[in-house]
Amino acid sequence: MRLSRYYLPLLKETPAEAQIVSHRLMLRAGMIRQEGAGIYAWLPLGFRVLKKIEQIVREEQDRAGAVEMLMPTIQPADLWRESGRYDAYGKEMLRITDRADREMLYGPTNEEMITEIFRAGVRSYKDLPKMLYHIQWKFRDEIRPRFGIMRGREFLMKDCYSFDVDETAGRRSYNKMFVSYLRTFSRMGLKAIPMRAETGPIGGDLSHEFIILAETGESAVFCDQGLINMAVPPKSTDFEGDLQPVIEQFTSLYAATDEMHDEEEFTSRVNENDRLSARGIEVGHIFFFGEKYSKPMKAVVASPEGGEVPVQMGSYGVGVSRLLGAIIEAHHDDAGCKWPTAVAPFHVGLINMRSGDGPCEEACEKIYAALEAAGVEVLYDDTPARGGEKFARMDLIGLPYQITIGPRGLEAGEAEVKSRADGEKTSIALDKVASEIAAKVKVELDYA
RNA sequence: CGGGGCGUAGCGCAGCCUGGUAGCGCAUCUGGUUUGGGACCAGAGGGUCGCAAGUUCGAAUCUUGCCGCCCCGACCA
Numbered sequence: 001m002r003l004s005r006y007y008l009p010l011l012k013e014t015p016a017e018a019q020i021v022s023h024r025l026m027l028r029a030g031m032i033r034q035e036g037a038g039i040y041a042w043l044p045l046g047f048r049v050l051k052k053i054e055q056i057v058r059e060e061q062d063r064a065g066a067v068e069m070l071m072p073t074i075q076p077a078d079l080w081r082e083s084g085r086y087d088a089y090g091k092e093m094l095r096i097t098d099r100a101d102r103e104m105l106y107g108p109t110n111e112e113m114i115t116e117i118f119r120a121g122v123r124s125y126k127d128l129p130k131m132l133y134h135i136q137w138k139f140r141d142e143i144r145p146r147f148g149i150m151r152g153r154e155f156l157m158k159d160c161y162s163f164d165v166d167e168t169a170g171r172r173s174y175n176k177m178f179v180s181y182l183r184t185f186s187r188m189g190l191k192a193i194p195m196r197a198e199t200g201p202i203g204g205d206l207s208h209e210f211i212i213l214a215e216t217g218e219s220a221v222f223c224d225q226g227l228i229n230m231a232v233p234p235k236s237t238d239f240e241g242d243l244q245p246v247i248e249q250f251t252s253l254y255a256a257t258d259e260m261h262d263e264e265e266f267t268s269r270v271n272e273n274d275r276l277s278a279r280g281i282e283v284g285h286i287f288f289f290g291e292k293y294s295k296p297m298k299a300v301v302a303s304p305e306g307g308e309v310p311v312q313m314g315s316y317g318v319g320v321s322r323l324l325g326a327i328i329e330a331h332h333d334d335a336g337c338k339w340p341t342a343v344a345p346f347h348v349g350l351i352n353m354r355s356g357d358g359p360c361e362e363a364c365e366k367i368y369a370a371l372e373a374a375g376v377e378v379l380y381d382d383t384p385a386r387g388g389e390k391f392a393r394m395d396l397i398g399l400p401y402q403i404t405i406g407p408r409g410l411e412a413g414e415a416e417v418k419s420r421a422d423g424e425k426t427s428i429a430l431d432k433v434a435s436e437i438a439a440k441v442k443v444e445l446d447y448a
Numbered sequence: 449c450g451g452g453g454c455g456u457a458g459c460g461c462a463g464c465c466u467g468g469u470a471g472c473g474c475a476u477c478u479g480g481u482u483u484g485g486g487a488c489c490a491g492a493g494g495g496u497c498g499c500a501a502g503u504u505c506g507a508a509u510c511u512u513g514c515c516g517c518c519c520c521g522a523c524c525a
Contacts, residue, residue, distance in 0.1 A: 019519075142524070
């Protein structure tokens, strides 16, 4: 992509309303634009990151055996009357009437609808287990939206639902999602810690929140330091095999959000040096809630013993749009974002120090074409701006690699490459730079 | 929902108390000098001062109502 054709409205000054670094950087880097309280437009750069995150979530859901579908954003109220949640959900649910005065709502979540869809198509325990998910926009009329997309009213969420014949099988589904989440967040360069959590209005008896540690997190958390560097299950993990040992490993050490925190247990189970009390961002939440919806909504299957039993359900959410903020919180410096390659809007920024200069342009065009041909995503700054400005904005948007072409390097037959993550600068021969960077990018994308 | 605050050029703000020509920095446009970490000089364009009503000879400024947004608290991906 040539920057001259792109839409990248960067802000030099920090907008007054942005309180946390991820919000500030998203506004300054031209990723989002606020259209109302808790409502944001995704500008081209932000949209690219959102799509990358979404795709990682999708790949790990598929790998765990979940099946993708898409449910509508607008739902009929009657569905929610069946579960009793139409009244229970309160003002957080955006209620709408259509032209015929039918009561509708903009979905804050989809348990009711997926249960309705499931019961229409499944009759026997032999059809189980099933895991269905979608990645769809939700609307929750939050009392107080804040921190940009971190707590927006409209947000993109992956929600998965599992259906099993009994509790044992249900827990197997829960375990699959547990492992899937560990991998999902790890691939984005995040260390997410599963913590025992309350079940909230969705209900149930088994629940974990996946928390990213960050100073600006909304919840206080307490955990054993040992969780931070625990090895995440590899790509080769067999999701049909026994995952219980992994779950036990990750739940063996103390970790709880403040609602579930037990100071006595914390101090008795965790050595003083390993006690970590911090703040965290919730990026995922998994529940097993059994018959909570299947019973009132009559989602039943024929059981092996004859007769009908309500299916055992779980639901599993990932805040896809929130993850952008969480990733920036974890990867940035004073100059801007430092995207992990897996979610970077582009892999490489190509800087022409002297636009309009024949040899510089020629060298840039050559490298640009070679990188694109190698499947590397390049943002080529072909604008007439001065070098300093180009450096500053590349640092701000935070692409993993910057390749600089200027008269100085050309004389030596070299391009300068900067790694945004560690700031390290190297010189590489002009005819090798594209292939070397392409190789690095490929390795980083193949990780996990 | 309770408490606090804000709304003036694309962005950041001053002006309001004490009513009288709407201003500054950045950005933008033109010309020139520059060009390896957000350049300099000269010139130019850009505003229903959130909306409405009222007070007044006169309102960005005072009064009232409305709308929008932000921050602090209890809920949530």
